[in-house]
Amino acid sequence: MKLAEALAERAEAARRVEQLRARVVSGARYQEGETPAEDAAALLAEAGEVLETLETLIRRINRTNAAVEMGPDGTLTDALARRDTLRLRHSVVTAAADAAAGAGGRGHVRQLRSELTMVSALPVAELRAQVDALAREIREIDTRIQRMNWEVDLLD
Template sequence: MAILVRMKLAEALALRADASRRVEQLRSRITGSARYQEGEAPAEDAASLVGEAAEVLDQLETLIRRINRTNAATPAEGGTLTDALARRDVLRLRHSLITSAADAAAGDGQRGYRQLRSELKMIPALPVADLRRRADDLARQVREVDTLIQRLNWETELID
């Protein structure tokens, strides 16, 4: 994997993903060839695979450093791209939390009625409709921040 000198941030992110996948593939091949039965030949040369993985990891480190520097230096609506990434991550967590709370309060996946009068009725402890509205608003915010991040990724040159 050659690291280009000039590229957009989005291209570097794609290269980072490719390098991460390559490392995992090499890990699998290394573990499959690290031991072999006496009298047999290993499927692959594990030592050369370890060397190849080291090269890919060095390139990955360089990419990650450049991506992080670029994210920290790129302005994005009242902060930096790093700030926008943090905002998106937390919005996703908030959305997940509120959705889970609404699902639990609504009894999703559970029987919501009594078969016998002697059974206890389950009552929601949280306002389901309000939680669903909050989840919808959070999903909209995630989409907006994600769109901003994607636009900046394609507009921004990667910093050395």
């Protein structure tokens, strides 16, 4: 099985656990004299089985990610950490640029002469260029990660 297939199975198992959790919660109590729509105990047992499968998948995925070398990016785990921090950095710099630009990019406009002028504390154009560079770097590393996901076999 390829790593990408295991990732898809992991996502499906996580969705299944959440669905089972919701069904267990809704059927955990019922009115006396009525029959519950579903057997909460059976659903709970099924959730336990899916969780065991999920744990096995997660262990194998993590083991594979830590073992696969991606050249200058280090291991696949290193590349994932880099991508995650790049996404956070992108979010922070985007928020800073948006705030410095003001609401709708109109941070320097006054309605009346008596109003104070808002001045940007940050260089908006430089921040926007940085945001673009970060977005490009995220796309590039994400492409390398996706390629590895389809090329690498899942370890036991």
